[in-house]
Amino acid sequence: MKYLDEFSNPQLAGVLLERIRESATRRWAIMEVCGGQTHSIIRHGIDQLLPETIEMIHGPGCPVCVTPLGMIDKALDIASQPGVIFCSFGDMLRVPGSSKDLFRVKSEGGDVRVVYSPLDALELAQANPDRQVVFFGIGFETTAPANAMTVYQAKRLGIKNFSLLVSHVLVPPAIAAIMESPDCRVQAFLAAGHVCTVMGTREYPPLAEKYEVPVVVTGFEPLDILEGIRRTVIQLESGRHEVENAYPRAVAEAGNPVAKQMLEDVFEVTDRAWRGIGVIPRSGWRLSDRYREFDAEQRFAVGDLQTAESSICRSGEVLQGLIKPHECAAFGKQCTPRNPLGATMVSSEGACAAYYLYRRLDLPAEVAHA
Amino acid sequence: MCLAVPGRILSLQERNGTLMSIVDFGGVQKDVCLQYIPDATVGDYVVVHVGFAIQRLDEESALQTLAEFEHLGVLKEEFGNGFEIAARQAGLANPETAQPQQSDEPEVRS
Numbered sequence: 001m002k003y004l005d006e007f008s009n010p011q012l013a014g015v016l017l018e019r020i021r022e023s024a025t026r027r028w029a030i031m032e033v034c035g036g037q038t039h040s041i042i043r044h045g046i047d048q049l050l051p052e053t054i055e056m057i058h059g060p061g062c063p064v065c066v067t068p069l070g071m072i073d074k075a076l077d078i079a080s081q082p083g084v085i086f087c088s089f090g091d092m093l094r095v096p097g098s099s100k101d102l103f104r105v106k107s108e109g110g111d112v113r114v115v116y117s118p119l120d121a122l123e124l125a126q127a128n129p130d131r132q133v134v135f136f137g138i139g140f141e142t143t144a145p146a147n148a149m150t151v152y153q154a155k156r157l158g159i160k161n162f163s164l165l166v167s168h169v170l171v172p173p174a175i176a177a178i179m180e181s182p183d184c185r186v187q188a189f190l191a192a193g194h195v196c197t198v199m200g201t202r203e204y205p206p207l208a209e210k211y212e213v214p215v216v217v218t219g220f221e222p223l224d225i226l227e228g229i230r231r232t233v234i235q236l237e238s239g240r241h242e243v244e245n246a247y248p249r250a251v252a253e254a255g256n257p258v259a260k261q262m263l264e265d266v267f268e269v270t271d272r273a274w275r276g277i278g279v280i281p282r283s284g285w286r287l288s289d290r291y292r293e294f295d296a297e298q299r300f301a302v303g304d305l306q307t308a309e310s311s312i313c314r315s316g317e318v319l320q321g322l323i324k325p326h327e328c329a330a331f332g333k334q335c336t337p338r339n340p341l342g343a344t345m346v347s348s349e350g351a352c353a354a355y356y357l358y359r360r361l362d363l364p365a366e367v368a369h370a
Numbered sequence: 371m372c373l374a375v376p377g378r379i380l381s382l383q384e385r386n387g388t389l390m391s392i393v394d395f396g397g398v399q400k401d402v403c404l405q406y407i408p409d410a411t412v413g414d415y416v417v418v419h420v421g422f423a424i425q426r427l428d429e430e431s432a433l434q435t436l437a438e439f440e441h442l443g444v445l446k447e448e449f450g451n452g453f454e455i456a457a458r459q460a461g462l463a464n465p466e467t468a469q470p471q472q473s474d475e476p477e478v479r480s
Contacts, residue, residue, distance in 0.1 A: 008437065008438050043442065090451075090455060093452060103457075114452030116449070117422070119401075119403060120421070143420055146403075146419065146422040194373070221435060221438045249431045251425075256407075258406050258408065338459065
């Protein structure tokens with residue numbers, strides 16, 4: 001289905017694939033943590049080009065997908081309130097809450113706005129002093145510095161009508177949770193490059209050591225991913241479990257110290273629920289006491305909402321690498337990008353959406369032609 | 371929103387006491403906060419995520435990545451109109467341009 005000539009440098013891709021083929025003597029299961037990497041792997045058919053002994057397992061690294069249903073419901077509740085301008089990234093618009101989504105709130109007349117940056121939301125707050133402006137602060141370590149800086153600026157500039165609905169999640173505790181699952185099949189990780197751009201690589205050696213699992217920091221582009229897989233397979237074959245940086249052009253060992261200092265000032269570590277997975281201890285950030293006044297959950301008192309998860313959606317198992325998207329009975333039938341049951345079908349970085357978009361021909365005929 | 375996209379700094383300015391810049395992403399220009407790369411200057415390439423530069427990048431890598439992202443359609447998704455993209459995926463009218471519906475209309479989902 002996929003051909004090497006779709007790569008930006010087919011010769012190099014061919015060489016990397018050959019090296020992987022030569023190195024792999026056994027079956028190995030490698031998880032790519034990042035949703036951007038999942039999208040790239042499926043888009044380029046990397047999983048199909050790899051030797052059959054190498055299985056790519058898709059990880060939980062899509063911030064849109066793992067934002068818990070309860071948080072989506074809180075967003076919908078706040079966005080529906082009069083006098084509120086609710087700001088979000090565009091890919092949150094169609095993530096289903098218990099009864100609707102932000103797109104629907106907008107259709108019903110709610111003032112939902114898509115912004116490129118959280119600073120745009122802060123500008124909206126300055127321009128609309130009689131309105132409450134709320135920004136939906138989702139994302140991993142890559143996104144958190146932007147939201148941290150925005151709250152810092154709000155405090156510094158004395159902007160009282162801005163708040164953040166905080167749902168930040170952290171990658172290393174998720175890796176630990178995956179490795180501690182009794183059903184875990186993951187033998188190596190491709191770590192998310194841009195998370196490491198901010199946080200550096202120093203959190204990973206203790207994980208590699210404790211779980212005896214190779215971790216290779218990897219970029220998003222197809223050749224980066226092939227190189228990450230190649231290095232991972234070499235470690236697996238030789239019985240090593242080290243942290244390697246295969247993305248040095250964007251990742252330094254120390255990460256971005258200025259951003260890390262801001263994160264430390266504005267946020268503190270908290271337990272966080274992940275959609276479909278449940279609570280992972282110390283796996284997220286919330287606003288620290290110094291900035292708690294900017295917490296939208298407190299400002300709008302949305303702590304006690306009841307949620308209703310789809311009973312047939314298996315996105316939690318997909319996010320943990322326990323099943324592949326097409327192994328869910330609803331995939332491509334009740335659940336499509338047009339009518340998503342779970343967030344993994346909404347976000348373009350979600351594993352279900354990636355499978356749906358690029359694997360239609362692999363589906364049973366009645367589904368593919370529906 | 372997941373990816374970070376490389377771009378070239380065109381100009382610098384201070385706004386509200388914050389170091390800001392205009393960054394060019396292969397033809398699309400955006401306001402970008404430089405507080406996390408405070409020593410960046412005009413002509414430098416930086417990796418930008420949700421309006422914040424988070425790392426410096428060499429020109430060759432930046433141009434290769436931009437070409438790759440253009441090929442993947444990532445730039446269109448990153449900088450396109452969110453409601454328009456969502457409306458197209460959903461097969462619904464863009465609520466930014468359509469009249470508000472009554473909330474008692476039947477649920478769109480089956």
